[in-house]
Amino acid sequence: MGRADRTVRMSLQTLRVLEAFLENPGEELSGADVHKRSALPSGTLYPILLRLESAGWFVSRWESINPVTAGRPRRRLYRLTPSGLARASEVFGSFTFGRGVPA
Amino acid sequence: MNRLTTLAGLRSWVDVLAPRLIRCAASWLPAGLCDRLEEEWLSDLCARSAGSSRLQFAIGCCWAAMQIGGDDLALNVATCGRATVGGPVTAHVYARARTSSTLRPKAAASNGSVVCDINTTPLIDVMLVLLVTLIMSLPLMTHAVKLDLPQAQPLSAPAPDAISLDIESDGTVLWDGTPVTNLEQLDGYLRAEARKTPQPEIHLRPEPRTRYGVVARVLALAQHDRIQRIGFVGTGVYKD
Numbered sequence: 001m002g003r004a005d006r007t008v009r010m011s012l013q014t015l016r017v018l019e020a021f022l023e024n025p026g027e028e029l030s031g032a033d034v035h036k037r038s039a040l041p042s043g044t045l046y047p048i049l050l051r052l053e054s055a056g057w058f059v060s061r062w063e064s065i066n067p068v069t070a071g072r073p074r075r076r077l078y079r080l081t082p083s084g085l086a087r088a089s090e091v092f093g094s095f096t097f098g099r100g101v102p103a
Numbered sequence: 104m105n106r107l108t109t110l111a112g113l114r115s116w117v118d119v120l121a122p123r124l125i126r127c128a129a130s131w132l133p134a135g136l137c138d139r140l141e142e143e144w145l146s147d148l149c150a151r152s153a154g155s156s157r158l159q160f161a162i163g164c165c166w167a168a169m170q171i172g173g174d175d176l177a178l179n180v181a182t183c184g185r186a187t188v189g190g191p192v193t194a195h196v197y198a199r200a201r202t203s204s205t206l207r208p209k210a211a212a213s214n215g216s217v218v219c220d221i222n223t224t225p226l227i228d229v230m231l232v233l234l235v236t237l238i239m240s241l242p243l244m245t246h247a248v249k250l251d252l253p254q255a256q257p258l259s260a261p262a263p264d265a266i267s268l269d270i271e272s273d274g275t276v277l278w279d280g281t282p283v284t285n286l287e288q289l290d291g292y293l294r295a296e297a298r299k300t301p302q303p304e305i306h307l308r309p310e311p312r313t314r315y316g317v318v319a320r321v322l323a324l325a326q327h328d329r330i331q332r333i334g335f336v337g338t339g340v341y342k343d
Contacts, residue, residue, distance in 0.1 A: 031143060032150035041159065042147075043166030046140070050171055075150075076143040 008055045018088045028077035057084030117158050124161035128168035264303035272312040293328035305333040
């Protein structure tokens with residue numbers, strides 16, 4: 001894939017996205033799921049998801065369902081990569097008060 | 104009753120408007136991302152409850168498209184369009200797509216139409232290379248190392264020996280002031296000098312009243328003995 005594990009600028013919104021994934025690191029979340037957990041508007045959420053995916057923190061895939069039988073379109077699912085999980089844990093570990101987003 | 108009808112009409116209008124906004128926003132994206140994000144956003148739109156939430160989501164997608172299109176990051180994301188599933192878009196392809204089709208209609212970028220703009224990227228690359236080369240070569244051109252080198256002394260060639268060969272008016276030949284008894288002795292002197300390296304100069308100084316035949320025999324003998332440096336000196340006395 002040749003993805004580079006580049007440094008991601010850590011904003012409060014980025015931390016919220018990471019926090020949504022760190023609740024269950026192995027879980028795959030769609031943009032709508034992340035929106036429900038982080039309460040970020042779509043204009044902020046999707047650029048962050050793309051940046052993190054570009055940096056190698058996330059991988060994404062299309063949901064493997066049949067839209068006809070499921071009655072809804074397939075979703076794009078994001079998942080933390082092992083390196084992304086390590087980096088995210090490292091970022092949140094730097095906060096002395098735990099995983100929570102700094103106020 | 105009329106109010107409910109108005110709300111229902113507004114909601115249906117939003118349901119039609121939101122997908123259109125999303126498709127419009129996706130068309131602003133680079134060619135490699137527009138299909139993927141359009142499908143992703145439309146899918147996530149279905150997860151929203153109908154009404155203002157969908158409209159907010161669609162407007163947010165427009166904002167996201169502008170953010171992604173103007174993002175300086177060379178995104179390296181996997182795209183799965185509708186026609187082709189899977190396949191990553193490298194940073195290079197994405198950067199090229201960004202420069203060519205950012206904030207342009209999707210059709211213009213994806214239908215293979217001719218782009219009339221001059222691609223100035225290689226020109227700028229060449230200019231920067233030339234500029235850097237010039238900047239790096241300037242100190243070499245102006246910089247000089249001052250060294251006190253030893254000055255070469257002109258070689259003073261040793262003055263060749265000069266042998267005066269005087270011929271008096273009575274035919275007497277003087278070899279450096281010493282009378283030569285006969286031509287055989289003179290021949291021996293000349294042969295000995297001819298073997299030296301370098302040969303000495305023979306300064307021939309016949310008196311004005313000397314017979315030409317004597318001088319001619321001395322010159323012939325010198326030529327026969329391969330004397331190369333021979334000349335008349337004191338020729339001013341012959342003017343009178």
